[in-house]
Amino acid sequence: MIQIHDISKRFADYEAIKAVDIEVNEGEIYGIIGASGAGKSTLLRLMNLLEVPDCGEVVVDGKNLMAMKPKQLREARKSMGMIFQHFNLVANLTVYDNVEVCLQLANYPKHQRRERVMECLRFVGLAHLEKQYPQSLSGGQKQRVAIARALANEPKVLLCDEPTSSLDPHTTAEILAVLEEINRTLGVTIVIVSHEMEVIQSICHRVSVMADGSVYKTIDLEPQGIPDVDHTPEYFIEKLTGEVSGDA
Amino acid sequence: MPEVLQRYEAEIWQAIGETFAMVGMSILAAIIVGLPVGTLLFLCRKGNLLENRVVFSILNLLVNTIRSFPFLLLVVFLIPFTRFIIGTAIGTAAATVPLSIIAIAHYSRLVEQSLLDVPRGVIEAAKAMGASVVEVVFKFLFVEARSGLVLGLTTSIISFISYSTIMGVVGGGGIGDFAIRYGYQQFMTDLMIYMIIIMVILVQCIQFIGTTVARVIDKR
Structure with missing residues (x-):
């Protein structure tokens, strides 16, 4: 569905993306994980050309976005x-x-x-x-x-830039459930950028680990399912002290 | 009503009419030309949708230059231009020319500032949805900045009223001119004070309306 071929992107004197190649298959949930500054958000933003790469190819649904006129690009973004x-x-x-x-x-x-x-x-x-x-x-x-x-x-593709990073764990789980449902019932291909391990583990079919502007490795995953987050007082006490509290 | 006001009632109404005409034209110029110029200033800025250093620098320089003129000098400086546009440099119609020019420069700067307050993320989202530049402006920027645009216009209108008071130098008339000619130069201090009171009431009303409208349309 999305082919990124030999993409590089430089901001002033800083190389954000270095010759990255990835391919996102139709119907999968694809994760991109890495530390801050690894270039994961930039890579995502290259997929709809919010960020224009210095060289390389971005092909979405068989169409090369880089070769498009502005009007065609706007049309492509609508899907x-x-x-x-x-x-x-x-x-x-x-x-x-x-x-x-x-x-x-x-x-x-x-x-x-x-x-x-x-x-x-x-x-x-x-x-x-x-x-x-x-x-x-x-x-x-x-x-x-x-x-x-x-x-x-x-749309055929849903790009998610840190979609749960400003949400608490419970809300995160809810949003992930929505994303998973969109993928399962509507067949939308999803790309998720996140620095949160649980997010990637719970719903992604594949993940690229990024470091320093490059894809370090791409791994196949078995989605673990969305964790049941139950914020009872007992949960907090157990997490904080390691003891199962029976007093409450 | 005080006797002095009754005596000059006709002149006062005429002066109020002239002020409204001059300020009204300024408001029209601000909205019709100032709003697009301010938007263009914003769009042509570095890192924005129509990033264009040449256009930005020219507009920026123009707006700064006009705004740095002491207004009285601008009026005099523009006399040949006014004569070219209106056919005469004297009278209320002629007075609207320099007023409109300062109005455009004044409001366009405030428009630019209001638009700079719109979160960049909103513009990003608009682009990601495939919005064209025109769509970004009308469906996102103006919607998100609307209360700032109204407050800016309110501030501008009040400045226009102040600017209009000195248009007596080119025979523009208006409340300010009336207050000077009758109140000051003919030693009718009470008349001058009444004129000032009219101006104060006018400004209060405009500020009240502007603030209220801005508050009601602000859902942020």
Whole structure:
């Protein structure tokens, strides 16, 4: 689905990506992990050309993005959803309008928009919040809205840039469950950048380990499933002291 | 109503009308030209959507130059240009030319600043969704910056009122000119004070409306 071939990217005097080759297969959940500054976010942003590589090829769904004119590139991006660590919702638009914007940009038939927006919001479990503004939502809810927005135009690919890195473990598990469901039921190819081991282990089929701008190794994984995070007082006490508390 | 106000009622209404005409034209110029210029300043900045050093430098220099003129000198300096545009350099219509020019420079800078407050992530998300530059501007930037744009316009309008008071030098008239000619030069201090009160009330109203609108449309 996505072929990155011999890509390099330099920022001023710093080489962020060094001759990287990876291939993401259709229908898989592909992880990219590494320490801060390893170049994982840059690599993800190269996949929809938010960052333009200095050389190499980016092929998505059989089309070479690097060879496209601006208008063609915009069209190609409409079939690639993207979500971010800080959600990047439009704060002055309601939940409904945030999702609808994606359909406006894609010239989705007007009379079907409402139905499609609500369908996406139901998918992420937030249909009842359609009239709220992002400011009144929790982090997990904001990310769900961002997911609904990314899904609205029925993308083939979903790019996730640290999607759970500003969320607590419980919310992280919820978001991962949504992503896993999107992959399983809608067949969307997902690429996840994360520095969190559990995120990658729980849902990824393959992972590239990055270091210093290069892919160090790519490994096949057996998704472990999403951990059951139960934040009872006993859980915290056990984690903190190593003792199973029976007093509560 | 005080006797002095009754005596000059017709002149006062005319002066208020002239002030509204001059400030109204300034507001139109600010919105029609200043808003796009400010947006272009923002877009052409380094690292932004239309990054273009030449366009940015030219606009930036132009806006700075106009804003660094003492306004009275700008009015005088622009007389040939005003004559070319309006056909005369004297009167209320002619006064709108320098006022519009300062209005454009003033508001475009405030527009640029408001747009700089929009989180970069929102623009990223827009690009990732395949938005064109025009779509980014209208569906994201202006939506997210709207309360700042309104507050900026409010500040600008109040400056325009202040600028309009000295348009008497080219026969522009207006409340400020009336206060000088009748109140100051003819020693009717009470008349001058009434004019000042009218200006204060006007500014208070505009600020109140601007602040209220900005608050209501701000959902951040």
